[in-house]
Amino acid sequence: MALYDDTLALLRELIRNACVNDMTPASGQEVRNADSLERFFDGVPGICIDRYESAPGRVSIVVTVAGTDPEAEPLTLLGHTDVVPVDHSRWETDPFGAEIIDGRLYGRGSMDMLFITASMAAVARDVALAGPPTGTLYFVGVADEEARGGLGAKWLSEQHPDAFSWRNCLSETGGSHLPVADGSDALVVVVGEKGSAQRRLTVTGDAGHASNPYGRVSAVATIAEVVRRISLIDLPVSQDPLWRGFVRAFHFSPAIEHALLNGSDNSAFEHFGELSRYAHALSRLTISQTILNSGSAINVLPSSATLDLDIRPLPGTTQEEVDEILIDALGDLADLVQIERLISEPASVSPTDGPLYRAMVDTFDEFFPGVPVIPTVAAGGSDLRFARRLDGVGYGFALHARERTMGDVFALLHSHDEYIELEDLDLTLNAYRSLARRFLGV
Structure with missing residues (x-):
């Protein structure tokens, strides 16, 4: 005592x-x-x-x-x-x-x-x-x-x-x-952690007085389209044994387990209840759009805009692979977007x-x-x-x-x-x- x-x-x-x-x-x-x-x-x-x-x-x-x-x-x-x-x-x-x-x-x-x-x-x-x-x-x-x-x-x-x-x-x-799921018990031990692949995406536009926008490239409109395309990225479920073991520990029905392990139905994550967000993060690389920045005065067309991404890769995913995912999602905008690496650490x-x-x-x-x-x-x-x-x-x-x-x-x-x-x-x-x-x- x-x-x-x-x-x-x-x-x-x-x-x-x-x-x-x-x-x-x-x-x-x-x-x-x-x-x-x-x-x-x-x-x-x-x-x-x-x-x-x-x-x-x-x-x-x-x-x-x-x-x-x-x-x-x-x-x-x-x-x-x-x-x-x-x-x-x-x-x-x-x-x-x-x-x-x-x-x-x-x-x-x-x-x-x-x-x-x-x-x-x-x-x-x-x-x-x-x-x-x-x-x-x-x-x-x-x-x-x-x-x-x-x-x-x-x-x-x-x-x-x-x-x-x-x-x-x-x-x-x-x-x-x-x-x-069946009321039995399981204990968690943390053996690793996801990495960090923070990115800043920058686009440029034509600066000028906001009263005369005609014919000018809008950095705000471009970054908005970048945001939209990044939001549509659909990443595959990990095949890592840690993820598969985590799913099987819950003793879900075969249909739910299959959906989670194969990524065939994202709504299956709701079966994790309070752990649904964590389980989703454990299942794949995640990309969160966190900071959007452009302009400083309402009557000035900004010459640039930035989008910050908090990206968390799983073990085995390289920084180069992260950049490739972003470039692929940007498509024909890729040449217009500068990708800057911020904090980048491996899982x-x-x-x-x-x-x-x-x-x-x-x-x-x-x-x-x-x-x-x-x-x-x-x-x-x-x-x-x-x-x-x-x-x-x-x-x-x-x-x-x-x-x-x-x-x-x-x-x-x-x-x-x-x-x-x-x-x-x-x-x-x-x-x-x-x-x-x-x-x-x-």
């Missing part, structure tokens, strides 16, 4: 520190959470604590619990300490008050991902207090995850790649349940085998005996992609009560009145404790 109480107290402190990352270099100020974490380990024997500051106040902390066997597999618990901004007017609770109401802890970052970060820290301290493990354990409280890690995990992987081991990493999130995925994956599956079975574990890919990003780039493996790991579906967890990410069920904090803490002991030989 003391371990849980200490974890809860730490979690509430991390929330109250309000390390809000608005994607500007001066925000975040994760130094506050780094200080809290360092105090949490104060007086613990057999550990080493290092701090890394990528910019003023943007501090990541690395706690090392050295193992007795340098040849044994290491384990890295990779938790981030920043949170996204809040709209105070939409919250019914204090977003940084860390209030406990009816078995729930409310606060920004409670679900994403401070409850996991606090559990990781508590388990690392517990392992250190129990005596040296066989394999080395690292706990990392990393800055700037919410802004894609430029001042956090990405910076560490490039500037200090040896600060900790990237070989076996755990981070957010997993361990929620699928609403299987990444870790194997559904190996020592760490098996340890996760065995841990899930300890808490939910006989329940199948379904590997899947996150539609968004996480710091785990940097581990995979450095030839390590990375998995999203946590644990939720039976009634908490994957959709329930998704709904709370970056939401108003974000909260974590205290029952799930306890489950995640004990799952990490069990997995660490199983994997490290504690």
Whole structure:
């Protein structure tokens, strides 16, 4: 009980520190959470604590619990300490008050991902207090995850790649349940994430006074046609085993399963219920038109217009293939459109085998005996992609009560009145404790 109480107290402190990352270099100020974490380990024997500051106040902390066997597999618990901004007017609770109401802890970052970060820290301290493990354990409280890690995990992987081991990493999130059609259970483990292929499409037109449009090429009209053609892109369903395994885990009827696996009827995605949007994103490359921009004065014909696209490719899709899809959709307009690559990162995925994956599956079975574990890919990003780039493996790991579906967890990410069920904090803490002991030989 003391371990849980200490974890809860730490979690509430991390929330109250309000390390809000608005994607500007001066925000975040994760130094506050780094200080809290360092105090949490104060007086613990057999550990080493290092701090890394990528910019003023943007501090990541690395706690090392050295193992007795340098040849044994290491384990890295990779938790981030920043949170996204809040709209105070939409919250019914204090977003940084860390209030406990009816078995729930409310606060920004409670679900994403401070409850996991606090559990990781508590388990690392517990392992250190129990005596040296066989394999080395690292706990990392990393800055700037919410802004894609430029001042956090990405910076560490490039500037200090040896600060900790990237070989076996755990981070957010997993361990929620699928609403299987026949009422049975299935647990989710995140083994990868889609990539990024952001694009800016630019067209030009004839500038001039808006009172004399005759004979002039309209950049606005051209970009409108670009928007229309992009919206008509019909992408095929993936044949990746992860997608096919995800569909089959739901035990749909043969007709529904066939429609989903072959892409013959898009309305079949409605059978996923609250997970329909996620399932659709998992099934294919997605293209979202997000920013349209042209002109600055109502009486001036603009000389250019731009359309920004948030494109998320699946593992195996190249940036060149993304450009080819766009060019094909543009047809005879392709020569009039400049395609600029913005953030472009490949998708990444870790194997559904190996020592760490098996340890996760065995841990899930300890808490939910006989329940199948379904590997899947996150539609968004996480710091785990940097581990995979450095030839390590990375998995999203946590644990939720039976009634908490994957959709329930998704709904709370970056939401108003974000909260974590205290029952799930306890489950995640004990799952990490069990997995660490199983994997490290504690």
